[in-house]
Amino acid sequence: xxxxxxxxxxxxxxxTAQRLEVARCALASEDHPTADEVLAMALxxxxxxxxxxxxxxxxxxxxxxxxxxxxxxxxxxxFDPRLEAHHHLIDTETGEIxxxxxxxxxxxxxxxxxxxEVLDYEIVLRGRRK
Amino acid sequence: xxxxxxxxxxxxxxxTAQRLEVARCALASEDHPTADEVLAMALxxxxxxxxxxxxxxxxxxxxxxxxxxxxxxxxxxxFDPRLEAHHHLIDTETGEIxxxxxxxxxxxxxxxxxxxEVLDYEIVLRGRRK
DNA sequence: TTCCCGTTTTAGACTTAGTCTAAACTCCAT
DNA sequence: ATGGAGTTTAGACTAAGTCTAAAACGGGAA
Ligand SMILES: [Mn+2]
Ligand SMILES: [Mn+2]
Ligand SMILES: [Zn+2]
Ligand SMILES: [Zn+2]
Numbered sequence: 001x002x003x004x005x006x007x008x009x010x011x012x013x014x015x016t017a018q019r020l021e022v023a024r025c026a027l028a029s030e031d032h033p034t035a036d037e038v039l040a041m042a043l044x045x046x047x048x049x050x051x052x053x054x055x056x057x058x059x060x061x062x063x064x065x066x067x068x069x070x071x072x073x074x075x076x077x078x079f080d081p082r083l084e085a086h087h088h089l090i091d092t093e094t095g096e097i098x099x100x101x102x103x104x105x106x107x108x109x110x111x112x113x114x115x116x117e118v119l120d121y122e123i124v125l126r127g128r129r130k
Numbered sequence: 131x132x133x134x135x136x137x138x139x140x141x142x143x144x145x146t147a148q149r150l151e152v153a154r155c156a157l158a159s160e161d162h163p164t165a166d167e168v169l170a171m172a173l174x175x176x177x178x179x180x181x182x183x184x185x186x187x188x189x190x191x192x193x194x195x196x197x198x199x200x201x202x203x204x205x206x207x208x209f210d211p212r213l214e215a216h217h218h219l220i221d222t223e224t225g226e227i228x229x230x231x232x233x234x235x236x237x238x239x240x241x242x243x244x245x246x247e248v249l250d251y252e253i254v255l256r257g258r259r260k
Numbered sequence: 261t262t263c264c265c266g267t268t269t270t271a272g273a274c275t276t277a278g279t280c281t282a283a284a285c286t287c288c289a290t
Numbered sequence: 291a292t293g294g295a296g297t298t299t300a301g302a303c304t305a306a307g308t309c310t311a312a313a314a315c316g317g318g319a320a
Contacts, residue, residue: 016286016297036277050299055278074201075306076277089246098246106238110255116219116228118257125240125251146268146315166306180270185307205277206306 011064021046022057026067032078032088032097072097072124089125100125141194151176152187156197162208162218162227202227202254219255230255 004023008015025041026033033041039054058079061067068080072088078097087100100123111118134153138145155171156163163171169184188209191197198210202218208227217230230253241248 014296018298034277048299052279052300053298056298069204071201071204074199074207075205077204089243089248091246092249100243104243105240107253108236110235110253113219113230113234113255113257115260116221116255116257117260118219118255119222120257121253121255123237123240123251123253125243125246125248127243127246127248127250130245130247144267144316148269164306178270182271182308183269186269 007066011066013060013064018042018046018049018053019057019060021049022054023061023066026058026061026079027081029079029081032070032072032080034073034076034078038079085120085122087123087125089127091128092126093128137196141196143190143194148172148176148179148183149187149190151179152184153191153196156188156191156209157211159209159211162200162202162210164203164206164208168209215250215252217253217255219257221258222256223258 001020004020004027005015007027008019008023013019021042022038025038029038035055035058036051038058039049039051042049042054058067062069062079065083066081068083070078070080070088072078072090073095082099085102087102087105089098089100090096091098105123107121107123110121131150134150134157135145138149138153143149151172152168155168159168165185165188166181168188169179169181172179172184188197189199192199192209195213196211198213200208200210200218202208202220203225212229215232217232217235219228219230220226221228235253237251237253240251
């Protein structure tokens with residue numbers, strides 16, 4: 001709790017009750033939640049929190065570098081508390097998004113593109129649990 | 131033109147004027163258009179075509195294997211007439227999506243995941259024109 | 261040819277993800 | 291205590307996409 005407050009302060013975010021609750025839900029999450037999923041989680045502990053605040057806070061956390069916005073599901077943005085580079089596997093049956101360690105895949109010289117300066121990349125896999 | 135008609139017939143799609151126009155726009159496109167972008171293109175030659183028809187037709191073409199739906203831009207689905215495996219680079223300045231040939235990147239044994247059966251994957255790069 | 265009936269198209273209602281607005285609330289500094 | 295910047299809120303608004311139900315189309319059968 002105090003850790004969370006300090007983490008927000010360190011990133012120049014005023015730690016309000018609503019922001020702490022959104023941060024708690026999103027930063028602890030393993031499963032790349034959408035904003036409305038975070039809202040549903042947050043409502044149980046913070047019953048008057050509004051949709052606007054959840055969207056605002058998630059966008060603020062992303063802007064301040066505590067979360068990454070990702071485009072992995074059709075039509076919605078998901079939020080990812082894991083900041084270090086990694087890949088994603090989307091379960092074709094359940095839709096769940098799983099993290100794949102960066103080092104578990106060897107990729108050749110991808111930055112060596114003649115036409116573009118490659119700033120960053122990731123692999124998106126699709127599959128199902130064995 | 132006759133080619134397009136035959137292509138639709140081969141895929142059990144009745145070639146109507148509207149479908150031919152949507153197919154012409156989407157299949158010829160190099161730039162991964164959204165449904166509303168296809169609608170805008172189609173309207174110039176087929177001024178009464180409706181949004182519903184464009185969405186229906188794009189989804190039909192995807193279902194029949196003439197197009198691939200892709201999740202590459204936040205909040206919208208784009209349609210890709212290029213059926214063979216390839217990667218994508220998103221220009222961080224313009225948002226344009228560029229195709230990257232499959233063979234231009236060497237990826238190690240990605241199918242060898244202990245927990246999942248990997249059905250398919252692609253690399254999403256971000257960068258900007260040199 | 262004309263007619264018929266299944267297929268297709270259409271406008272617009274509806275849904276969902278997300279942003280914006282403006283009023284109300286909070287809470288720290290004076 | 292009071293003021294004011296910062297925050298939260300409900301609800302309006304927008305944009306992507308689906309659905310509905312009526313109208314239009316069109317390829318055979320007669
Ligand atoms: Mn569009
Ligand atoms: Mn949207
Ligand atoms: Zn992740
Ligand atoms: Zn492509």
